[in-house]
Amino acid sequence: MSQSTPALRLENIVKTFPGVRALDGVSLEVLPGEVHALMGENGAGKSTLMKVLGGLHQPDEGKIIVSEQPVRMASPLDAKSKGIVFIHQELSLASELTVAENIYLGELPKKRFGLVDWQKLYAQTDEILAKLKVGFNAKTRVGDLSIANQQMVEIARALTVDAKAVIFDEPTASLTDAEKVVLFDVIADLKDHGVGIIYISHRMEEIFKITDRISVLRDGSYRGTLVTAKTNEDEITQLMIGRSLDLSRNVNHNELGDVALEVKGLSCGKLYRDVSFEVRRGEVVGFYGLVGAGRTEIAETLFGLREPSAGKILLDGQETRIHSPADAISKGISLVPEDRKGQGLVLGMNCRDNMTLPQVDDLKAGPFVAEGAEVAIFDQYRDRLDIRTPGWKQTVGNLSGGNQQKIVIGKWLSMHPNVLIVDEPTRGIDVGSKSEIHNLIRELAGQGYAVIVISSEMPEVLHVSDRIVAMYSGEIIRTFTSDEVTEDNLIQAISGITPDKAA
Amino acid sequence: MEPGTLSTFLKRGAIWGFIVLQLVFFSIAGKYLSLSDTAFMDLDNMLLLLKQSAPIGIIAVGMTVIMINGNIDLSVGAIFALAAVVMLDSMTWPVFAGLGDWVIPVAWALALLTGIVLGAINGLIVWKTGVDAFIVTLGAMLGYRGLVFMYNGEQPTSHLNWTLVDFAEAQFLGLPTAAWFLLGTVAVVWFIMNRTVHGRNAYAIGDNREAAVNAGIRVGPHFLMNFMLIGFLAALSAVVFYSESGSVNPNDGQLYELWAITAVVLGGTKLTGGSGSIISTLGGVIAIQLLRKGLGHIGADTETVNLVIGLILIAVLFLDRQLNLKGKQELRV
Ligand SMILES: Nc1ncnc2c1ncn2[C@@H]1O[C@H](COP(=O)(O)OP(=O)(O)OP(=O)(O)O)[C@@H](O)[C@H]1O
Ligand SMILES: [Mg+2]
Numbered sequence: 001m002s003q004s005t006p007a008l009r010l011e012n013i014v015k016t017f018p019g020v021r022a023l024d025g026v027s028l029e030v031l032p033g034e035v036h037a038l039m040g041e042n043g044a045g046k047s048t049l050m051k052v053l054g055g056l057h058q059p060d061e062g063k064i065i066v067s068e069q070p071v072r073m074a075s076p077l078d079a080k081s082k083g084i085v086f087i088h089q090e091l092s093l094a095s096e097l098t099v100a101e102n103i104y105l106g107e108l109p110k111k112r113f114g115l116v117d118w119q120k121l122y123a124q125t126d127e128i129l130a131k132l133k134v135g136f137n138a139k140t141r142v143g144d145l146s147i148a149n150q151q152m153v154e155i156a157r158a159l160t161v162d163a164k165a166v167i168f169d170e171p172t173a174s175l176t177d178a179e180k181v182v183l184f185d186v187i188a189d190l191k192d193h194g195v196g197i198i199y200i201s202h203r204m205e206e207i208f209k210i211t212d213r214i215s216v217l218r219d220g221s222y223r224g225t226l227v228t229a230k231t232n233e234d235e236i237t238q239l240m241i242g243r244s245l246d247l248s249r250n251v252n253h254n255e256l257g258d259v260a261l262e263v264k265g266l267s268c269g270k271l272y273r274d275v276s277f278e279v280r281r282g283e284v285v286g287f288y289g290l291v292g293a294g295r296t297e298i299a300e301t302l303f304g305l306r307e308p309s310a311g312k313i314l315l316d317g318q319e320t321r322i323h324s325p326a327d328a329i330s331k332g333i334s335l336v337p338e339d340r341k342g343q344g345l346v347l348g349m350n351c352r353d354n355m356t357l358p359q360v361d362d363l364k365a366g367p368f369v370a371e372g373a374e375v376a377i378f379d380q381y382r383d384r385l386d387i388r389t390p391g392w393k394q395t396v397g398n399l400s401g402g403n404q405q406k407i408v409i410g411k412w413l414s415m416h417p418n419v420l421i422v423d424e425p426t427r428g429i430d431v432g433s434k435s436e437i438h439n440l441i442r443e444l445a446g447q448g449y450a451v452i453v454i455s456s457e458m459p460e461v462l463h464v465s466d467r468i469v470a471m472y473s474g475e476i477i478r479t480f481t482s483d484e485v486t487e488d489n490l491i492q493a494i495s496g497i498t499p500d501k502a503a
Numbered sequence: 504m505e506p507g508t509l510s511t512f513l514k515r516g517a518i519w520g521f522i523v524l525q526l527v528f529f530s531i532a533g534k535y536l537s538l539s540d541t542a543f544m545d546l547d548n549m550l551l552l553l554k555q556s557a558p559i560g561i562i563a564v565g566m567t568v569i570m571i572n573g574n575i576d577l578s579v580g581a582i583f584a585l586a587a588v589v590m591l592d593s594m595t596w597p598v599f600a601g602l603g604d605w606v607i608p609v610a611w612a613l614a615l616l617t618g619i620v621l622g623a624i625n626g627l628i629v630w631k632t633g634v635d636a637f638i639v640t641l642g643a644m645l646g647y648r649g650l651v652f653m654y655n656g657e658q659p660t661s662h663l664n665w666t667l668v669d670f671a672e673a674q675f676l677g678l679p680t681a682a683w684f685l686l687g688t689v690a691v692v693w694f695i696m697n698r699t700v701h702g703r704n705a706y707a708i709g710d711n712r713e714a715a716v717n718a719g720i721r722v723g724p725h726f727l728m729n730f731m732l733i734g735f736l737a738a739l740s741a742v743v744f745y746s747e748s749g750s751v752n753p754n755d756g757q758l759y760e761l762w763a764i765t766a767v768v769l770g771g772t773k774l775t776g777g778s779g780s781i782i783s784t785l786g787g788v789i790a791i792q793l794l795r796k797g798l799g800h801i802g803a804d805t806e807t808v809n810l811v812i813g814l815i816l817i818a819v820l821f822l823d824r825q826l827n828l829k830g831k832q833e834l835r836v
């Protein structure tokens with residue numbers, strides 16, 4: 001590979017935030033036409049390194065070299081003009097504007113007098129959208145799109161300029177399998193055109209599928225670069241967290257208790273129909289299906305966010321109606337939502353207050369909030385979930401994506417619910433903490449909680465569930481016990497292929 | 504129909520529906536309660552209404568831009584007064600004595616320039632210090648008003664120029680001058696917000712500032728331009744109004760900022776920025792003026808009028824919220 005000059009090089013980048021040394025002399029080299037993975041635990045500094053490259057942060061020390069020229073990325077616009085395109089980890093879209101305006105945000109095509117050249121804008125956008133094979137058009141309002149489609153809008157931005165390097169920061173976190181295929185095609189295409197690609201992901205199977213080399217960060221420092229074809233999961237994990245992980249399938253079943261939650265013939269308009277299932281104490285039930293299969297909507301109904309149009313919900317054998325989230329919480333149901341930024345966190349608040357938000361009422365000492373008790377809860381779950389933050393005073397918006405997710409999980413765990421529903425619990429979470437969270441879910445079930453896990457990741461549902469409910473287009477196709485289930489019959493069930501009754 | 508179209512339509516159309524409702528109500532109620540015997544929907548009455556809407560209306564158009572951009576400007580009433588003082592007073596300055604009626608465009612230009620400069624000061628402070636626009640313009644409101652008082656104490660500043668009065672009282676194609684200024688402002692600013700890169704960026708910044716920054720949009724200069732625009736419009740409003748009246752009290756224009764914001768909000772612009780429409784703001788302005796006139800027509804006093812407007816504002820925001828919640832439930836793709 002030494003014959004080609006690198007598309008870009010980062011040398012000894014140092015970046016500190018108050019109380020955090022986020023990057024401690026990190027170097028990275030990306031060749032043209034290479035897909036270079038950047039891996040590391042939550043909070044290792046991946047996004048920060050990319051923000052330095054993308055002109056969003058100025059490094060304290062170190063050099064950025066693009067096409068052999070040392071450069072300074074003064075601003076995001078500057079970085080873009082130097083050929084660096086950054087697809088952000090968190091959606092970075094203006095929801096009231098159209099798809100076209102978002103794709104060309106900051107660089108709308110101009111006519112004379114500063115007028116927008118709408119014709120050109122829509123024509124160019126249509127061209128890009130055709131390549132991405134998406135089901136919406138240039139004039140759709142972004143706020144009307146699903147999260148997955150919004151992610152596709154972000155990805156479309158990579159195709160707008162003549163890029164030297166494109167950074168994808170966890171682009172697949174909310175994509176369906178079909179959309180992933182499209183994304184990988186896009187990446188292959190960019191690669192063929194000699195674009196260097198930096199690809200951040202916690203998903204091993206993707207890393208092995210599309211990347212050429214892997215660089216690993218740990219606690220803000222550079223740990224080494226591996227050639228994908230010559231390495232394995234274990235070696236990467238070793239570099240990332242300094243130990244190996246046991247990722248084998250869960251086998252030990254818990255003692256099952258009474259039925260904690262039973263749902264009979266539940267329907268909600270067009271979203272899902274005639275859904276029946278039960279969850280016992282001590283049991284983990286996984287809900288698997290494509291994005292849009294109706295799983296999240298069922299969870300939202302159980303949490304009082306949606307009104308069912310038919311059917312019954314029974315808690316501990318008693319029929320109940322759940323009027324609101326507050327009602328759900330008082331009846332012992334907790335939901336860890338799918339969209340942490342929009343639904344799970346108050347980004348401007350500190351870590352402790354976010355974690356104890358649903359229970360401040362119960363933590364009172366006289367008329368005042370009992371700060372000591374709050375800190376105690378925070379400390380307990382920080383240790384348990386290994387949340388990386390300089391302290392409880394840190395604003396949640398400043399945490400790395402994965403650590404934000406852990407705060408949300410900690411928040412609901414600290415409520416000691418009877419029925420815990422987790423929607424995509426490990427989206428954006430590194431392998432180490434992922435297995436930590438999986439263990440935690442098993443452990444909670446072991447303590448007698450009834451747990452529902454909604455996930456689009458097959459290894460995850462297979463790993464944590466005692467039973468798996470397969471959904472397709474708003475209906476339950478089949479419920480598997482962990483003995484019956486195989487990857488094949490699960491895939492069949494969720495793609496709407498009628499299951500072989502005899503099997 | 505694309506998803507979201509219905510709720511958008513309802514929201515856009517709502518203010519005009521409200522206006523029609525008022526017209527019908529006051530016409531009918533007027534028959535029984537009115538003290539005068541002219542019909543409420545009399546053409547002259549409606550033209551007068553448009554003219555009376557102009558001062559607040561022109562400012563409200565600017566306020567819409569500021570609020571779409573995610574800011575607020577509380578200093579517009581003070582800018583309005585200061586621009587008026589500059590216009591009326593400059594016509595008496597000895598340096599311009601030889602100009603005759605040519606002093607009019609000079610005085611106008613000075614007044615408009617005052618507005619632009621004051622707006623630019625607000626914009627620069629917001630840009631360079633990063634202090635919230637609410638605080639900055641609150642300070643500016645007090646400061647600029649102070650300048651008005653320093654100018655002439657408690658005394659009104661007066662100067663009547665009959666050419667100017669004739670111009671202000673003229674009608675062109677049946678519409679009074681002030682109404683033309685209002686409609687012209689609406690048209691031009693609508694064009695800026697919907698057709699120019701600056702306008703679209705202003706929407707993007709108000710909608711998701713972080714996304715805009717990430718995309719390389721320079722937020723500060725856009726803020727500055729919009730504050731200069733609203734400063735200009737506040738001054739334009741003063742120019743239109745005082746050309747006719749010829750006398751400004753140091754307290755004039757007080758609460759204009761709040762009336763402008765009320766009109767903007769009635770027109771459906773989000774307080775948090777990112778969404779709003781100039782045309783709907785015009786609707787909001789007309790609706791308020793109609794309400795004032797209508798309630799006056801059926802014999803209510805000013806206090807009652809303010810109370811009713813306040814209640815309606817809250818009701819509108821509540822309805823808007825309900826509508827939005829519905830939209831979220833049903834319309835996600
Ligand atoms: N603006 C900021 N202010 C303070 N600290 C910050 C800021 N941005 C990042 N950090 C800290 O820097 C460290 C690195 O964060 P970064 O977002 O780069 O992690 P990451 O590797 O992308 O993690 P993840 O996999 O969870 O996305 C974290 O400890 C984070 O809390
Ligand atoms: Mg990150």
